[in-house]
Amino acid sequence: MHSELRNHDQELFWYRRRLAVAAVVVIVAFGALFGRFFYLQVIQREHFARMAEANRIDVQPEAPNRGIITDRNGIVLASNYSAYTLELNPQKIADLDAAIDEISRIVEVTARDRRRFKRLYEEFRSNDSLPLKSRLTDDEVARIAANRYRLPGVEIKARLFRQYPFGELASHVIGYIGRISQKDKERIDQHGLSDNYRGSDYIGKVGIELSYEKELHGSAGANEVEVDASRRVIRTLSRKPPVTGNNLQLSIDIRLQKIAEDAFGSKRGALVAIEPATGDVLAFVSRPGYDPNLFVDGIDPQNWDALNTSEDKPLLNRPLQGAYPPGSTYKPFMALMAQELGIRTAQQAIHDPGFFRLGGGYWRDDKAGGHGTVDLVKSIVVSCDTYYYQVAAEADIDAWSAFMKPFGFGQKTGIDIEGELPGLLPTREWKAKRFPKDPKLHVGDQVSLGIGQGFNTFTPLQMAYATAILANRGVAFKPHVVKRVQDARTGESRLTQPAPIYTIALKSEHIDAVMRGLAGVVKEGTGRVAFQSAKYTSGGKTGTAQVFSLRGGEYRASQVHERMRDHAWYIALAPLEKPTIALVAFVENGGFGAEAAAPIARKVMDAHFDPELLAAALKREPTQLAAARPDAATRRAR
Secondary structure (H helix, E strand, O other), rough: HHHHOOHHHHHHHHHHHHHHHHHHHHHHHHHHHHHHHHHHHHHHHHHHHHHHHHHHHHHHHHEEOOOOEEOOOOOEEEEEEEEEEEEEEEHHHHHHHHHHHHHHOOOOOOOOHHHHHHHHHHHHHOOOOEEEEOOOHHHHHHHHHHHHHOOOOOEEEEEEEEEEEOOOOHHHHEEEEEOHHHHHHHHHHHOOOOOHOOOOOOOEEEHHHHHHHHHOEEOEEEEEEEEEEOOOEEEEEEOOOEEEHHHHHHHOOOOHHHHHHHHHHOOEEEEEEOOOOOOOEEEEEOOOOOHHHHOOOOHHHHHHHHHHHHOOOOOOOOHOOEEEOOOHHHHHHHHHHHHHHHOOOOOOOOEOOOEEOOEEEEEEOOOOOOOEEOHHHHHHHOHHHHHHHHHHHOHHHHHHHHHHHHOOOOHHHHHOOOOOOOEOOOOOOHHHOOOOOOOOOOOHHHHHHHOOOOEEEOOOOHHHHHHHHHHHEEEEEEOEEEEEOOOOOOEEEEOOOOOOOEEEEOOHHHHHHHHHHHHHHOOOOOOOOOOOOOOOOOOEEEEOOOOOOOOOOOOOOHHHOOHHHHEEEEEEEEEOOOOOOOEEEEEEEOOOOOHOOOHHHHHHHHHHOHHHHHOOOOOOOOOHHHHOOOHHHHHHOO
């Protein structure tokens, strides 16, 4: 009955209407798809082809081998080797502690590894992976690789490592490398070197590693590779190899360095030995030192705290950054100044009653009753304070300062190690700025300056530099620890300091008088005990510098805290006829220069003139020597 009432024509109409609408929708949809397809495949073909090619091809930077550092005889002091590292990418790991615990079930992860990783993570929060464990064995690499599928964010990478085979020895010269920090990145960007550091994780931090970073780093390379959708490398399309950094040959003789450092024992101090005719630094000692290998992978907090909190300050580069009053080692230069400025002649003598009075001031000589009649040569030999009190009182402080300045006193020497401090050479202008309430530099101030006390503060490097200039009779070479830079590609090398930088106009007879005084110190003065029976001629001068004012009291070392005892100095040059070595030995809180510093200088100078002593210094087996040659070090890096 109901079927009879249905309107078939009307139903057919609406059916056809719906069918037409659906057909239109389908046609429009396919039209849109076709239009989009045409746009992408035809109009935008080149654009997407470039994008596809970019996704298929990846450019991977390749860090260069770092240059090798050797001593003057070719013994390797810093080399490279490659090894596998277990690294974690914090961006891909939700729970770092849990991930490390899981890894520790596969390979050993020490407490030091954990501490170091935590410190690196806190310092370098970036997208880069950070090392958890370095120098993996083949077995450890295999075990990690077998479990990679369940360790997201865990990577095994081949890295180039820096090695310092002698550890603490010469650590303040060589320095160390470390991971590139944000501050380093900013400096790299400022110098427009960002591209050259792509793929590099390490940079020089202190010492030669820092000051010669540009030479040592080399040029980065790049590999153009084809990758799949998972970014795995399928094949290498092209390669621009990296250029190895230049090699450095130091002026340092590591054997002499070893003898010098051993001579200090547990004492704190510094020693700098210079070849006067070239400016080559033969030994550069800062005691105590540190092991630069601790910093290569990122030093752990425990060792870092130990180095930073030690009252011995092992990270302090004493030759460069330790400024101390020079004591009586300043007197030979005062004697030279007195002659050059016309204050004294070598023959002119004074009477030393054991004290010096000026106005209401009273200054004691080191010898009760004085030294009697004293001329210039004797003043150096017996270290007569009264003689130099008088010279200082009669000198014009600014003329005095102008004379001392070219010797390097109170100035940066320009040595090729970063961080040098200038010390202090007082002038009237300095006193006025430093003490505005008492701006005048009084004669009383000058009297103390004359014996190397008072406001005078110089670095051990400055004292060695001045001694080298004196030994070279006024000809100054800039002190340097890098002797040659060798091009890694051509093998050609160039001297860093081929010529003198200036000459101080000094009268020969004035230098001769000072040299006679220095020779007398060794023969009959305070240096005679330390240098008795030496097989070479030498000149020297001891110095003892107060750490605090006695205020009229008597100094007794046994009753003073060790850190408040006098500093000990000794400057030396040899042989007298034409010096090939000039040095300064400084012992912090060592007491008398003759007892603490002069014996150290004697050991170094004996070794300098005795090839057998030098040859025995390192006491290494032939295989160790072969492993420390530049060619062997380079092979390990490759």
